[in-house]
Amino acid sequence: xxxxxxxxxxxxxxxxxxxxxxxxxxxxxxxxxxxxxxxxxxxxxxxxxxxxxxxxxxxxxxxxxxxxxxxxxxxxxxxxxxxxxxxxxxxxxxxxxxxxxxxxxxxxxxxxxxxxxxxxxxxxxxxxxxxxxxxxxxxxxxxxxxxxxxxxxxxxxxxxxxxxxxxxxxxxxxxxxxxxxxxxxxxxxxxxxxxxxxxxxxxxxxxxxxxxxxxxxxxxxxxxxxxxxxxxxxxxxxxxxxxxxxxxxxxxxxxxxxxxxxxxxxxxxxxxxxxxxxxxxxxxxxxxxxxxxxxxxxxxxxxxxxxxxxxxxxxxxxxxxxxxxxxxxxxxxxxxxxxxxxxxxxxxxxxxxxxxxxxxxxxxxxxxxxxxxxxxxxxxxxxxxxxxxxxxxxxxxxxxxxxxxxxxxxxxxxxxxxxxxxxxxxxxxxxxxxxxxxxxxxxxxxxxxxxxxxxxxxxxxxxxxxxxxxxxxxxxxxxxxxxxxxxxxxxxxxxxxxxxxxxxxxx
Amino acid sequence: xxxxxxxxxxxxxxxxxxxxxxxxxxxxxxxxxxxxxxxxxxxxxxxxxxxxxxxxxxxxxxxxxxxxxxxxxxxxxxxxxxxxxxxxxxxxxxxxxxxxxxxxxxxxxxxxxxxxxxxxxxxxxxxxxxxxxxxxxxxxxxxxxxxxxxxxxxxxxxxxxxxxxxxxxxxxxxxxxxxxxxxxxxxxxxxxxxxxxxxxxxxxxxxxxxxxxxxxxxxxxxxxxxxxxxxxxxxxxxxxxxxxxxxxxxxxxxxxxxxxxxxxxxxxxxxxxxxxxxxxxxxxxxxxxxxxxxxxxxxxxxxxxxxxxxxxxxxxxxxxxxxxxxxxxxxxxxxxxxxxxxxxxxxxxxxxxxxxxxxxxxxxxxxxxxxxxxxxxxxxxx
Ligand SMILES: Nc1ncnc2c1ncn2[C@@H]1O[C@H](COP(=O)(O)OP(=O)(O)OP(=O)(O)O)[C@@H](O)[C@H]1O
Ligand SMILES: [Mg+2]
Numbered sequence: 001x002x003x004x005x006x007x008x009x010x011x012x013x014x015x016x017x018x019x020x021x022x023x024x025x026x027x028x029x030x031x032x033x034x035x036x037x038x039x040x041x042x043x044x045x046x047x048x049x050x051x052x053x054x055x056x057x058x059x060x061x062x063x064x065x066x067x068x069x070x071x072x073x074x075x076x077x078x079x080x081x082x083x084x085x086x087x088x089x090x091x092x093x094x095x096x097x098x099x100x101x102x103x104x105x106x107x108x109x110x111x112x113x114x115x116x117x118x119x120x121x122x123x124x125x126x127x128x129x130x131x132x133x134x135x136x137x138x139x140x141x142x143x144x145x146x147x148x149x150x151x152x153x154x155x156x157x158x159x160x161x162x163x164x165x166x167x168x169x170x171x172x173x174x175x176x177x178x179x180x181x182x183x184x185x186x187x188x189x190x191x192x193x194x195x196x197x198x199x200x201x202x203x204x205x206x207x208x209x210x211x212x213x214x215x216x217x218x219x220x221x222x223x224x225x226x227x228x229x230x231x232x233x234x235x236x237x238x239x240x241x242x243x244x245x246x247x248x249x250x251x252x253x254x255x256x257x258x259x260x261x262x263x264x265x266x267x268x269x270x271x272x273x274x275x276x277x278x279x280x281x282x283x284x285x286x287x288x289x290x291x292x293x294x295x296x297x298x299x300x301x302x303x304x305x306x307x308x309x310x311x312x313x314x315x316x317x318x319x320x321x322x323x324x325x326x327x328x329x330x331x332x333x334x335x336x337x338x339x340x341x342x343x344x345x346x347x348x349x350x351x352x353x354x355x356x357x358x359x360x361x362x363x364x365x366x367x368x369x370x371x372x373x374x375x376x377x378x379x380x381x382x383x384x385x386x387x388x389x390x391x392x393x394x395x396x397x398x399x400x401x402x403x404x405x406x407x408x409x410x411x412x413x414x415x416x417x418x419x420x421x422x423x424x425x426x427x428x429x430x431x432x433x434x435x436x437x438x439x440x441x442x443x444x445x446x447x448x449x450x451x452x453x454x455x456x457x458x459x460x461x462x463x464x465x466x467x468x469x470x471x472x473x474x475x476x477x478x479x480x481x482x483x484x485x486x487x488x489x490x491x492x493x494x495x496x497x498x499x500x501x502x503x504x505x506x507x
Numbered sequence: 508x509x510x511x512x513x514x515x516x517x518x519x520x521x522x523x524x525x526x527x528x529x530x531x532x533x534x535x536x537x538x539x540x541x542x543x544x545x546x547x548x549x550x551x552x553x554x555x556x557x558x559x560x561x562x563x564x565x566x567x568x569x570x571x572x573x574x575x576x577x578x579x580x581x582x583x584x585x586x587x588x589x590x591x592x593x594x595x596x597x598x599x600x601x602x603x604x605x606x607x608x609x610x611x612x613x614x615x616x617x618x619x620x621x622x623x624x625x626x627x628x629x630x631x632x633x634x635x636x637x638x639x640x641x642x643x644x645x646x647x648x649x650x651x652x653x654x655x656x657x658x659x660x661x662x663x664x665x666x667x668x669x670x671x672x673x674x675x676x677x678x679x680x681x682x683x684x685x686x687x688x689x690x691x692x693x694x695x696x697x698x699x700x701x702x703x704x705x706x707x708x709x710x711x712x713x714x715x716x717x718x719x720x721x722x723x724x725x726x727x728x729x730x731x732x733x734x735x736x737x738x739x740x741x742x743x744x745x746x747x748x749x750x751x752x753x754x755x756x757x758x759x760x761x762x763x764x765x766x767x768x769x770x771x772x773x774x775x776x777x778x779x780x781x782x783x784x785x786x787x788x789x790x791x792x793x794x795x796x797x798x799x800x801x802x803x804x805x806x807x808x809x810x811x812x813x814x815x816x817x818x819x820x821x822x823x824x825x826x827x828x829x830x831x832x833x834x835x836x837x838x839x840x841x842x843x844x845x846x847x848x849x850x851x852x853x854x855x856x857x858x859x860x861x862x863x864x865x866x867x868x869x870x871x872x873x874x875x876x877x878x879x880x881x882x883x884x885x886x887x888x889x
Pocket of ligand 2: 041042043402403404
């Protein structure tokens with residue numbers, strides 16, 4: 001099935017999200033879609049899937065114009081979208097989630113789950129998805145949940161699959177598995193639109209690439225004739241540096257010291273197993289590791305979101321083991337949370353409100369019992385300008401921002417404050433290359449101003465580029481430490497430690 | 508990204524970001540079109556129900572005329588409407604504030620009963636206090652007792668996680684029995700009466716009538732100012748104060764509120780206490796302004812009607828004010844309807860319930876009145 005989008009324009013108030021865009025999607029082909037944060041990628045795809053209706057332009061399927069009135073029409077026409085934020089019911093099984101809304105029924109409307117399970121297994125086999133049909137969603141890792149989303153779309157017999165930043169939350173191994181699924185879909189004749197900010201991914205899997213910028217197509221090509229530098233320039237309009245520009249670290253006093261910290265889960269299993277680490281003023285410490293090895297819990301322990309069972313946490317000479325979240329924050333700890341949607345922002349609140357989510361009570365923003373909104377708004381506008389958060393106004397709900405601009409909003413809020421210690425979890429998830437460059441520079445700037453910086457990232461490249469010292473977490477423990485001054489750490493050795501090969505050789 | 512931009516440019520960018528967006532069509536639809544259509548649909552359905560129960564068309568027409576005349580058709584009607592609105596709005600403000608903080612408080616009825624009773628007891632206990640002092644202290648006593656009673660549910664939730672819907676329902680049941688018990692105590696029960704009814708609020712403790720110099724039948728009392736003050740106060744609390752920011756954040760995204768260092772326990776107890784204070788104030792203004800005494804069930808279900816009101820007013824103080832006036836009007840007009848057309852006042856209850864059904868289901872309203880809305884599909888974001 002071939003789809004053509006012709007002259008698509010979509011406006012949100014004063015913002016032109018798509019400006020007369022033409023695009024062709026062919027069966028048996030992967031179309032890579034690339035573009036800055038806020039360029040209009042998600043909007044374009046929401047139009048294609050029927051979620052939004054365009055202000056101008058038309059959609060043609062196999063040459064015939066169609067018009068969609070809601071996502072139901074899109075899927076009926078064979079176009080299905082996997083959104084960046086999953087839409088699954090956590091307490092339902094895979095099969096139940098897949099059939100939700102199109103349940104096969106027996107007489108009198110009885111749900112025929114057996115049939116559903118059989119259909120799920122059939123799709124599983126056909127495309128090599130390997131999803132357990134009876135597992136509960138909440139028990140599955142993110143990578144598998146994503147396949148459930150793909151299953152949902154395939155179950156509804158879509159011929160065009162739109163995948164909006166599917167790899168942002170995947171580990172490198174999961175990305176490999178994901179790519180092999182995409183290839184088998186392609187062989188089966190499906191058309192695939194793949195959105196990502198990772199240039200090497202788009203070069204690896206796409207047959208054709210379209211680049212969007214400020215709502216328009218600014219570049220097209222095939223991966224054979226393109227490389228990362230060219231793509232980045234097409235996207236941002238200027239050359240982008242992929243290496244982090246930094247001088248040698250100049251570590252000072254200990255900013256954060258953790259000694260033998262143990263955190264337990266409900267069943268008294270150790271989530272953190274005697275973790276000890278030090279972050280000095282003026283250095284960037286990177287925590288590498290395969291997702292789910294205690295990095296999330298480490299951050300929760302440091303920022304006070306979860307209690308520790310034993311051990312000690314010292315922040316700039318003061319014992320904060322039992323201090324509240326707010327106390328740590330007001331002593332100068334910044335925290336960029338791993339999951340911006342769950343923790344980092346409130347999508348129905350305005351951008352201005354979100355910019356002071358955790359500092360609204362400080363003297364700069366408060367007057368007695370009231371909040372000084374004029375000052376909040378001015379500050380928010382300044383943060384938006386500094387961090388290039390693209391929005392027409394600070395009074396709009398944060399949920400209206402594009403995914404990457406939401407992340408920039410959160411990072412701006414945390415880095416603009418006067419801080420001593422920055423805890424950054426996946427700080428550049430979902431950001432375009434230009435914004436990554438900027439945020440990396442700001443993190444290094446914080447370091448050079450004497451902050452201690454702790455970065456947790458599942459992107460090994462990011463850790464290798466930013467960190468002066470690298471710690472590797474495995475199974476709730478820190479199993480290895482590498483000096484990375486001048487980028488001298490051995491990438492392979494770090495990778496091996498992440499896989500658990502360094503067991504026993506803890507630093 | 509900053510490089511190359513001179514200061515003037517930055518200032519220019521900031522100025523643009525600070526320009527307020529115009530009031531959008533979408534806001535207008537949510538705030539006005541949906542409620543108005545909901546009311547219209549409920550009235551029409553009310554007529555259909557009358558028809559179905561054998562009321563003839565002229566009587567139906569007559570009853571709607573009576574409804575309009577009885578609610579806003581004369582000075583007396585307006586006075587009755589506002590008088591009925593006062594306690595509804597006060598209690599509704601408390602509930603709306605709770606909803607904003609993510610608390611579904613069903614307990615306004617009990618808080619209102621106990622608050623009102625406290626106001627009665629306080630005022631007749633200190634009959635020697637002079638006029639405005641006794642009146643004000645009476646109101647405060649009501650607010651305080653309402654706050655304390657609601658706090659029980661708040662503390663239970665904050666410490667044990669007990670769900671507020673269950674605990675406030677239980678607290679309501681307790682308050683009904685407790686009230687009967689209190690009203691039979693010799694100190695409180697009216698002399699010479701065997702049924703549970705309290706002594707009267709002394710003159711100095713009453714909320715003065717505002718229009719009795721014009722016509723002694725006009726019951727509108729100074730509680731209307733208490734109501735307006737409360738609207739302003741709750742608006743300030745929710746949208747201007749620090750604690751209100753924490754209320755709203757906790758209600759909209761509890762995980763983000765925790766991340767931001769807001770203490771959920773504190774927010775829950777504070778929001779419940781404020782809601783209870785407003786419900787208690789509602790009870791106090793009713794006994795000090797209209798009833799003059801406490802008796803079992805003097806609340807007349809206002810604590811439950813206020814839930815509907817808070818939903819209709821979208822948990823916004825101004826919305827609640829308008830919703831309260833509408834409900835007050837329905838009540839005053841309903842009485843007229845019963846007198847003029849002989850239609851049961853229960854119909855008003857049905858219409859109120861239908862309004863809520865339509866408000867709770869905006870998609871239904873949009874389906875019934877497609878021409879009132881701009882066609883637009885909204886959706887998730889990435
Ligand atoms: N529902 C909405 N209301 C108002 N503006 C919106 C809405 N959705 C998107 N926008 C605006 O449209 C523009 C394009 O957004 P879109 O989400 O399509 O970007 P994107 O290319 O997907 O970016 P990202 O890579 O950051 O996800 C942005 O400026 C955004 O603020
Ligand atoms: Mg997007």
